[in-house]
Amino acid sequence: MLLDILAYTVSFANFLQFIHFNMSSLEEPLGLDKLPSMNTIDRIQRFSSGACRPREDNFGMGICFIEGRSCSTSNSCDEDNEEYTAETYPWKRHTRDIAQCRTFSQKTTTKGRNSMKFGMIDDSLSDFHSSPRGNSKDIPHSTHKFLGSIPSYVKIVEVGPRDGLQNEKNTVPTAVKIELIHRLASCGLSVIEATSFVSPKWVPQLADAKDVMQGVHGLEGIRLPVLTPNLRGFDAAIAAGAREVAVFASASESFSKSNINCNIEESLVRYRAVTRAAKELSIPVRGYVSCVIGCPVEGPIPPSKVAYVAKELYDMGCFEISLGDTIGVGTPGTVVPMLLAVMAVVPTEKLAVHFHDTYGQSLSNILVSLQMGISTVDSSIAGLGGCPYAKGASGNVATEDVVYMLNGLGVKTNTDLGKLMSVGDFISKQLGRPSGSKTAIALSQVTAEASRI
């Protein structure tokens, strides 16, 4: 009886608070002058603190919440070039069990939401970061369930200069490519795929690979992987000063044959030679798997094939495996089983996702991938790079759209959306067509309107 009264009183108090909260909003319509004016620095300092933010190493990588263990992500070369022995399975400990993963509780608060008056941040929020939100009572269960496993930091691998520009009809001048890479570097991106050392016979748009590498030679603190399909390309890349390379296998036999002129096994042989050579020189190698969901020739690709190729690449020494939905047909229904299969054989922190937006599915695919713990996403500025299999359709997902979503998710990317948009604007102007990024188009329209007011 007493408990009932207590419960009633508490709920009545909540009800009163709710009413007061709403009444005030109706009596005092929100005006711009009521909003506290905090500059960006203040906001950053106010709402984040060491207690809540993950520990950061030199590369700005966050802790990935794998069973509470901190692990470095793919930027650590030393760990990745260790000999992988079949007897020990160090990665098995890292395999994510989603049901048990820690909740991403530090940054979320419903207390903040309920106590926020319109547009005004309640001062009680200032103490939320001193007492980390381990109190799960305050957070509705659904928050834990669907967003709790999203990493706190996601590395964006920018593939515009290579994957984007290689599909352009007109060859982009070397100076423009170099300028693009320099501008991308100033946005905070830490990995930018610079070019590809393939035969100019196959990809004439990237024939100036050596000159591009020379032009970006001075960039410090940015990783600039280059594609190397074989040893000859690898040698040329090293001679041109590359410090990171990438290889690309396919999960589909037919696609492999039509794209790189050999079947999967043969391509793996080639890449073992490349990775062996790279290991000798302590050059990290990134592995790509294409057609992870479907192939334009074969149709659906079984997840086991993707797992096989991913494991082969991982075993041969690739520090990161990027899973590419080359024709963009994936949906969360097909992405999840594919990721489950691959995550069973390759540690999650070594995986990246590379979705195409050909069917508009990339952001939802990226969201479920993040929910499964993936913390590296490939994207292309302004959505550069169409789909070669559906002419006129879009291809790579736009970096601006991805960063917009990640910002909204509260995920750190260390990139500046404003600067990204100006780079996207630059390259779109150079190519003489509108951006492939919806965020960029919308924000540029809005700023144009705002500037007219």
Next chain:
Amino acid sequence: MITIKGMQRGRFLNPIPQLVTGLSSSAAASSCDAMDTANQLQSLHSRYPEYTRDSTKATEHRSAFNKYNIRGLSQCLNWPKRFNDNSHPASYLVNHHFTSDRNTDAKDFSSKLLKGIPDFVKIVEVGPRDGLQNEKSIVPTDVKVELIKLLVSSGLSVVEATSFVSPKWVPQLADAKDVLEGIQDVEGVSFPVLTPNLKGFEAAVAAGAKEVAVFPAASESFSKANLNSGIEDNLARCRDIASASRSYSIPVRGYISCVVGCPFEGHVAPAKVAYVAKALYEMGCSEISLGDTIGVGTPGNVSSVCCHVCFFSYIGFDCSGAVCTVVPMLEAVLDVVPVDKLAVHFHDTYGQALSNTIISLQMGISVVDSSVSGLGGCPYAKGATGNVATEDVVYMLDGIGVKTNVDLGKLMQAGDFICKHLGRASNSRAATALSKVKAHASKL
């Protein structure tokens, strides 16, 4: 054998460090064997067995991975079991990409990410109203009627037909009465029509409407600017319509606009949305559709963390560090309205619609509003996209194994029809890609 190996290895690997240091690189290149890379690879197969694997062993090794195929999911859910269906010239590729058959095995995932998603999602098609009302040129009545009929034939069970607002405000929908007349013989489909006030309601009933819709906003400034009255006045009007419709036994659908962000106010507090949603629920609305009118929402759950650059801060708007996210808004509304009464109406202006939709589905929402071909731009960012395209939503739902009863192929025909009439390309990426693929296949 070992000696040859060692020698070969030396010849193969030693030149590389010289190339790297750049010392007499050309000399190194010439001293390096003139073997072609292809030949090197050939020799690799025989001389470096550790790089290669016997083909039978390779097959065995690969088949060991089959255990990672989840039962029944070795095929894409979008693609039918029969791979080579030659009954239709382009069926090979067309059938690869869509089917509305639900794959029951999809739900046997160990992952809980997709478990909570409803088995059936109702699509509410808003193209003929929300889509066409923003068109610069007036679309003829017969085109509107034909569009609605094509949409119905694709399996859609709810199609927002028109709006009984004053032609002074929305001239594109002045033919509301004629549109309703044109579709009055269509059976088994709901055709809600918008009614902003009692006058509109009466005109709708007189024209034969069997379902109406009201549309308050969660933002005071937006309400004043868009509907010429504040939130409370608007809700009072909605109550009048709701009680009038009760006497006719006509269901009322409620829309709430600006549920995450407002072009005037910035971030919209979830509690405000919950307040309006509760009011609509209590007045008897059969369904409440939550609309992210300017498309700024993201699927996050943080409502008070600095996003560093959110839409509003980017344009210099002091949004107090709040972020426009969907999850807190949905949670607030779910506290006061049962989940089966809720619908989501996301705009794709920032490309976020499908990711917002998937998080809403994970939270149990089972009704999604969309517009064929993504008709209907954003009135606040001219030239930007607006409504999410029905084809993209259906493509995603088919892929997850969710039943929609919508045939993507027929839906694409409806989209094709209206885009041809409007003289522009579809805003749906799935439709664009599929039509390119079909065109390519027919050339084969």
